[in-house]
Amino acid sequence: MTSHLTVTEAAAGIRGGGITSHELTERLLARIEEVDPALNAVVDLWPEESLRAAxxxxxxxxxxxxxxxxxxxxxxxxxxxxxxxxxxxxxNPVFAGFVPDRDATVVERLRAAGAIIVGKTNVPAMLADFGQTANDLYGRTRNPWDTARTPGGSTGGGAAALAAGLGYLEYGSDLVGSIRIPAGFCGVYGLRPTAGTVPTRGFQPPGPSAPPSEAGHLSVLGPLARSAADLRTALRVTAGPEGEAAGAYRWELPPPRHARLADFRVGVVLDHPGAPVTHEVGAVLSDAVDALGVAGVKLREGWPDGIDPDREAETFGFHVGLFFAHHQPGADVAPIGDVVAQEHARMAARAAWTRYFEEIDVFLCPVNFTTAFPHDDRPFAERVIPTAEGGRRYDDQVFWTTHAALPGLPAVAAPAGLSQDGLPVGMQVVGPRFEDDTAITFAGLAADVLGGFTPPPAR
Structure with a gap:
């Protein structure tokens, strides 16, 4: 069925004459009209313009x-x-009248690569929720695996659309897990690229932009897709410097370290007291790692030397506060001594991971401690995630996404399998800094063992 082709397959079909772009786009628009009312994933659609472009x-x-x-x-x-x-x-309803006169750099580059942008997908208000996607302007997005559950946030609309076959590629953003958590909850692939790889111009709230600064190192833009190979294609056409810097050097995606699954040296941590995984998540991840071991992957358990995961989580929280202080003038700023100490801690974590990746190729860990949970409209501080082991704090979700984000490492959220109740479980494949294709390639090879993307039932 054409609705769940990968980008690679769809593009090959068009080039080879098996289907025209107009036919493919027409079918996609019809599917959105049929399926999306139950999901509310695509909130701004442009049928006439899309068909003309096709x-x-x-x-x-x-x-x-x-x-x-x-x-x-x-x-x-x-x-x-x-x-x-x-x-x-x-x-945000306040910005309902804002109409930009220029595409974001990522949109420009996707179009230059031939993509047809048919619409936009839903987000939580001001992208300020990593676990759910709802706002007063467009409403709530629901997970195609179970509409009573969240698709994650803040790229929840994009992940839900991909899983349901409402697009062939999505581009999102990730600060504390906004690509990886939705990808994990919806059973698709999502890439948080190495920090600074993809230009962010044209991705900011309406109004004056924040002054130029390196303080945005935690927030990155990246693709979501139905295969790891599609992540590679999307990154290649969107990454690299722009403006004056574009003439200074040419960006290229470094090749992966290995081409065979059995050649990979893989670090593994599947649980931690700081954010213990539920039994159902742990069972799927354990089975996945066992299957990779049988396939010849060389496994090493344990955190890297020099990494204290609880300390890094605290440091990450501090740096997220700095990020918002930079982007929200007037916000409280920590004393300079604290800023310096926490920056030293961030760079020490980066150095520890760099040493680790001299002997290890990729690191596997959960995307989240839970599968997609029921919608919860309460304020953040009052939200509790129900699990068989008891209620959990809402912000516990950030623990597992911290360890790639703090040092700026690339991380792929990849499908690891389905829980006993039929919900996707995501696995993070964290790679060496600037070696995004090593993580992407491993995720793609692992799909041959673990199964990769599976469409939701009846979607």
Missing amino acids: AEADAALLRGDETGPLHGVPMTVKEGFNVAGRVTTWG
Whole structure:
């Protein structure tokens, strides 16, 4: 069925003449109309413009024009990206009238690679929720595996759309897990690239931009897809410097360390007292690691030397506070001595991971301690995630996404299997800094053992 093709398969079908871009886009728009009312994942859709672009893509092929790797393939982007002539609200009714006159850099580059942007996907208000996706402007997004449950946040609309076959690629953002948690909850792939790899121009709340600064190192932009290979394609067409820096050097994705699964040296931590995983998540991850071991993967259990995961989680929380202080003028700022000490702690963590990856190729850990949980409208401080082992704090979810984000490492959220109650369980594949393709390649090879993306039932 065409609705769940990968980007690679869809693009190959168009280039090979098996289907036209117009046919594929028409089918996708019909599927969105049929399936999305139950999910509310795609909140701004442009059918006429998309079909015109698809017809132009087909005409370009007939003319023999040079085409990009995403030529003619319809996709969506997270609502926070500026798309010229379309509203950007960040899920905030206050910004309902804001219409940018220029595409975000990521949107420009996706279009230059041939992609057809058919619409935008839902986000929580101001992208300020890592576990759920709902706002007063567009409403709530539901998980296609179980509509009573969350798809995660803040790229929840994009992950739900991909899982349900409402697009062939999605582009999102990740500060504390906003790509990886939704990917894990919805059973798709999501990449948090090495920090600073993908330009962020055109991805900010409406209004004056924050002054230029390196303080944005925790927040990155990255793709979600139905295969690991699609993450690689999307990263290649969107990463690299822009403006004056673009003329100074050429960005290239370094090759993966290995091409065979059995050649990988893999670190593993599947549980920790700081955020113990539920029995159902632990069982799936344990089975997945066992299967990888049988396939010849060389496994080493334990955290890297020099990494105290509880301390790093505290340091990460401090740096998230600095991030918001930078982007919200007037916010409280920590004393300079604390800032210096916590920056030293961040760089010490980066150095420890660098040493670790001299002997290990990728590191596996959970995406979250739980599977997708029921919707919860209470304030953050009052939310409790129900599990068989008892209620859990809402912000416990951030623990497992911390350890790639703090040192700026690439991390792929990949499907590891389904829980006993039929919900996706995600596994993080953390790679060496700047070696995103090592993590992507491992995730792709692991799919041959673990099964990869599976469409939700009846979707």
